[in-house]
Amino acid sequence: MKSGTSGRVRVVFRGASAYIGHMATKLYSHPVFLEHLTPTGHPERPERLRALVQALEGEAFDALLREEAPMPDEATLLYAHPERHVAAIRRAIPATGICAIDADTSVSPKSWEAALRAVGAANAAVDDVFLGRADNAFVAARPPGHHAEKSRAMGFCMFNTAAIAARHAQKAHGAEHVAIIDWDVHHGNGTQDIFWHDATVLYGSTHQMPLYPGTGAKDETGAGNIVNAPLSPHDGSEVFREAFRTRLLPALRNFSPDLIIVSAGFDAHHRDPLAQINLTEDDFDWATGELMECAERSAGGRLVSVLEGGYDLEGLSTSAAAHVKRLMKG
Numbered sequence: 495m496k497s498g499t500s501g502r503v504r505v506v507f508r509g510a511s512a513y514i515g516h517m518a519t520k521l522y523s524h525p526v527f528l529e530h531l532t533p534t535g536h537p538e539r540p541e542r543l544r545a546l547v548q549a550l551e552g553e554a555f556d557a558l559l560r561e562e563a564p565m566p567d568e569a570t571l572l573y574a575h576p577e578r579h580v581a582a583i584r585r586a587i588p589a590t591g592i593c594a595i596d597a598d599t600s601v602s603p604k605s606w607e608a609a610l611r612a613v614g615a616a617n618a619a620v621d622d623v624f625l626g627r628a629d630n631a632f633v634a635a636r637p638p639g640h641h642a643e644k645s646r647a648m649g650f651c652m653f654n655t656a657a658i659a660a661r662h663a664q665k666a667h668g669a670e671h672v673a674i675i676d677w678d679v680h681h682g683n684g685t686q687d688i689f690w691h692d693a694t695v696l697y698g699s700t701h702q703m704p705l706y707p708g709t710g711a712k713d714e715t716g717a718g719n720i721v722n723a724p725l726s727p728h729d730g731s732e733v734f735r736e737a738f739r740t741r742l743l744p745a746l747r748n749f750s751p752d753l754i755i756v757s758a759g760f761d762a763h764h765r766d767p768l769a770q771i772n773l774t775e776d777d778f779d780w781a782t783g784e785l786m787e788c789a790e791r792s793a794g795g796r797l798v799s800v801l802e803g804g805y806d807l808e809g810l811s812t813s814a815a816a817h818v819k820r821l822m823k824g
Contacts, residue, residue, distance in 0.1 A: 520631040522631065522632070523633075537768060542804065565607070574657040583601075590603060629796075638803055640682035643683065660689075671752055678701065678759025683710070719749075728770050728772060731776070734773055734781075738784060750792040753789075754797045756800070775815070
């Protein structure tokens, strides 16, 4: 058993190689995710992961297969980003202190390893679900990824973890169609940018509009593979679920993916300070169940979820706990 300690919360990882139980869910995390530092007062802070991990330490989560996020083959970064982008991020990492990439996005000495291990965990989770080592997986990592465009880091994001994982599924496991469903309250402009011309990857998103980053209108459809379902400020459960039922779920069923990746931001929770959507943890539980049903229909149940946003600690931790409980229940 390996354990890492940071602050008052112990982050514990239990290696698990055996496939056990009727519904095996893996949890990937790593202590280095707490060492990606941002300026004082920044919403994307280490305390987010501490709160989330603590919420997953209860008895209800004893059956989780817990593993440390591995370092990836760095060549997999090129699945979504050109070499010049990767080199620029590497150069931006400071030896000490915190360096701003833009007004929102900062890096510190451990940010490179944290961003790479986030990618490594998502790729390993994809391997797990294709090789039968787990039914599904949740990657509890930071920094997030869905705002990272092909050649631009932004919105707290350096590399697009979900996009790289989708490409990894195609290249390593022969997946013909991969769906990325994004319920973060901010539109995943980076994922949309990366797959704009690629009909082998479906990108579907619910998000508040207008809101950062300003993309995600219904008429943004790419190669017919982009399905945006914008929500208005102060919308709640009913409108969110209707957007799923009428736009995202029909598109998923028609697409018939071999894998579903969830960009799981929990900042559409009513407590979150960065937006005005009024969801509860029950909505994330419901949406998880709907996506699992779609995965069972076409993908042998294969589903990988990666943490994106969520900036109120209580809203994040209760919502992520509901999400992971649903993954474990099947």
